[in-house]
Amino acid sequence: MSAVGALDGIKVVDLSVMISGPLAGMMLADQGADVIKVESPGLGDIMRFLGSSKGGVTGIFLNNNRGKRSLVLDLKKPEGLDVLKRLISEADVLIQNFRPGAMERLGLGYEDAAKLNPNLIYTSISGYGPDGPFSHRRVYDNVIQAGSGLASVQTDPGTGIPSMYRTLVCDKTTAYTAAQAITSALFSRATGKAAWQHVVVSMLDAAIAFMWPDSAMDALLLDVDVKRSPTIGSNYAVTELADGYVSAGAVSDAEFKGLVAALGHPEMGEDPRFATAQSRMGNLMELVTLMRQYASETTVDVFLARCEEFDVPASAILKLEEVADDPQVKHNQIFVERDHPVAGRVREPRPAARMSGTPQRVSDPAPLFGQHSDEIVQELGLDAAALREAGVIH
Numbered sequence: 001m002s003a004v005g006a007l008d009g010i011k012v013v014d015l016s017v018m019i020s021g022p023l024a025g026m027m028l029a030d031q032g033a034d035v036i037k038v039e040s041p042g043l044g045d046i047m048r049f050l051g052s053s054k055g056g057v058t059g060i061f062l063n064n065n066r067g068k069r070s071l072v073l074d075l076k077k078p079e080g081l082d083v084l085k086r087l088i089s090e091a092d093v094l095i096q097n098f099r100p101g102a103m104e105r106l107g108l109g110y111e112d113a114a115k116l117n118p119n120l121i122y123t124s125i126s127g128y129g130p131d132g133p134f135s136h137r138r139v140y141d142n143v144i145q146a147g148s149g150l151a152s153v154q155t156d157p158g159t160g161i162p163s164m165y166r167t168l169v170c171d172k173t174t175a176y177t178a179a180q181a182i183t184s185a186l187f188s189r190a191t192g193k194a195a196w197q198h199v200v201v202s203m204l205d206a207a208i209a210f211m212w213p214d215s216a217m218d219a220l221l222l223d224v225d226v227k228r229s230p231t232i233g234s235n236y237a238v239t240e241l242a243d244g245y246v247s248a249g250a251v252s253d254a255e256f257k258g259l260v261a262a263l264g265h266p267e268m269g270e271d272p273r274f275a276t277a278q279s280r281m282g283n284l285m286e287l288v289t290l291m292r293q294y295a296s297e298t299t300v301d302v303f304l305a306r307c308e309e310f311d312v313p314a315s316a317i318l319k320l321e322e323v324a325d326d327p328q329v330k331h332n333q334i335f336v337e338r339d340h341p342v343a344g345r346v347r348e349p350r351p352a353a354r355m356s357g358t359p360q361r362v363s364d365p366a367p368l369f370g371q372h373s374d375e376i377v378q379e380l381g382l383d384a385a386a387l388r389e390a391g392v393i394h
Helices: 022-030 059-065 078-090 108-116 141-150 169-190 205-216 254-264 267-268 279-282 284-296 300-309 329-331 373-379 384-389
Strands: 012-013 033-041 068-072 093-096 121-128 198-203 243-247 315-318 334-338 344-349
Touching: 012 022, 012 198, 012 205, 022 033, 022 059, 022 068, 022 093, 022 169, 033 243, 059 344, 068 373, 078 108, 078 300, 093 169, 108 121, 108 344, 121 169, 141 169, 141 205, 169 198, 169 205, 198 205, 243 300, 254 267, 254 279, 300 315
Parallel strands: 012 033, 012 093, 033 068, 093 121, 121 198
Antiparallel strands: 243 315, 334 344
């Protein structure tokens, strides 16, 4: 087995902020790439200041920037721009998620960067894309949830009111999309298909592509004579038991029989009103009333034990602070706990994919602001002390 990751030897210049770009860069770092996070003096990446923190280090910054080296560079100074150009000329990948036009105003649009480095994978991430009627708009994750249809998928069937996913799902799916596209572009370069590529990813594109495979199983079919049915996800629900909450699935008649047996009433599975999917739909109000009653009389532990006995897919609703103690999570060794030099004890998930030949790593903790500025410019053959004195690096 190789001791290095799949992207060992790849250098990435990460100019991005927040999550859509930084998380993509972090995934590349976990795969062995040398990722240099370039930030501006002063605020830098705003994720350094949002949410829970210790010692001035936030959890959300740690979660999206491990494995990187930090260079704080003043791009308003010509010397700072020269340092960045030099860095780009030696890089394999550039990631930026500024609004369209910002990099071009710096003289570092993808055509400009191609002249500096004809083998660069230049990655542009934006909210709506590089052009079009909305391309100039500022966006956040919730805005794309609304515009992509994701929020409508979360509509409460009782009230008809749409709602947001309480996680930055569009930012994260964009990051995963970008990381996969970057590695594909690197493979194309390595196999001689294309040396230079501009990888363009919009949050809107990524969100719709993420949603469509299941949420649009009905909307995909356009003819008027389509036999319409609810989507699979529209049936997802939380079940309240006597002492907690669970979610269980029962698609087939056999699974329904197992589910009612888990609730302590196997006779429901033989009741003509509920024995088939068709009959259950015809007696839905009675079914719901009985199942709510039986659920209120059943504890979580008893229900889950019976679900395992009757082969019913089910899980308790775990809080985030409970997930790490779940037996399967422990078995999979998903979490790594370690000491951050400033933030103290931290818990992080390892990279999800396990690779036998080129293993992924839980990279070094996310860097402090400007932690590696001197060493990075020295690697470029520049005088770090002089650049620091001139205010070019921090």
